Amino acid sequence: MASCGFHWLAVDLEHSTISLEQAETCFIAAERHGVAPLARLSSADPFMGRRLLDAGALGLLVPVVEDAAAFAAFAQHCFYTGKRGAGLSRCNGYGDDFDAYYQGFRPLLIPQVETRKGVEAALSLAAMPEVDALFLGPYDLSADLGTPGDFTTPAFRQMAEKVRQACAAHGKALGIHQVKPVAKELKARVAEGYRFIAYSTDIIAMRAALGSPLESLE
Template sequence: MSAAPHPLAGGVIGTWIKLPAIESVQIAAHAGFGFVVIDQEHAPLDVRTAYELVTVADALGVLPLVRVADGRPSGVQRLLDAGAAGVLVPHVDTVDQARDAVSAVRFPPVGRRGAGGTSRAGRWGLRSREEYLASGAHSLCIPQIESREAAGNAGAIAALDGVDALFVGAADIGLDVGTPPSATEVTDLCARARTAAHEAGKPCGAATASATGARALLADGFDFVVVGNDTSMLAEAAVATVAGVRNGGTP
């Protein structure tokens, strides 16, 4: 029997969810996004809200990922027990930090995630212990590469057992090196991380604000792309609507 395809391979596109509203996830699903990333790092979303957004995404057949605020095991565990398909862990610069992320996601003996079989992930105790623990092997651990140091360590990070993909953050790499995200140095570091992920047999993703940017990233060889976010899409549509009424479409 052939292995199941990686859920983040093949050019799948997703979007950030920053609003505490299930409608954002519903709209993303109806629009055709393959996954959503519920953003706890740069949006004020608490665990209960993330739980509700994950549940809606899962019910609509959209892969629910969560970008956690940090890699603390307690936060990661609660989101995985809420039913998140995986987590993006910000600012993983070193192999040791990547090991910590893996440990937070995986059950023993691979990691240190605690058993919570009475959670949603365990169907509130209706899943057998064996089924619940086996499901944890499919939880996605995705370190974010967001600095020059991280890009240099990307190969070793991607090669770790338990790391399922890398996600490259060009904006933060730009902040780290002191240049705009479009600068050659940043794009070279992103390309280095992408190549390292592929050499380890892992997908690599990135983010962009537009469909044009997403097409470019996919053409460059990124396997999955996060395009825009619910708040910016709403803001841009609002500005365009007002401009269209007041001055014929000129913002």
């Protein structure tokens, strides 16, 4: 996947059994192809966030963010000017690049907006200087609205528009998960203004690539 031309790859620690050590291995693979390694946390756990940054993650996606003040408290643990502790770890070459990393590194922080409460907090989240993008979780948001998997309802569209407006108001990137690896749908998301797009997943992409040739033989 790292060799396929993506700008970034996110290691999902929310919906998988991936360990910290396995995540680090994924970061190394991404780096070797010039791809930015990101990690999706299982929760807004600041200590796991710090460990993933120490392991080499360049940014963190944080699920189910519903409160700007709570996210600000989490973000403090991601910056050395805040509460992040300094140590010799993989992120700074185990000390070889300590000064440059310590003085110059700034992590990407992306709260995931996945509920009605999250949408209500979107404007406050987008206003935070620590936030780089807002990431709309379409499946979780549609489920919270009582229509799981239906992104065509007026309620869902209204919520998505509020997130878009929040990003536009503060110059932040608008993100979403385009689950199906369909080029037409990807282009539609870009046309809608999304600029931080998670494109499919490893399993879905492999099924799409391997399943099509087999179907042609039936």
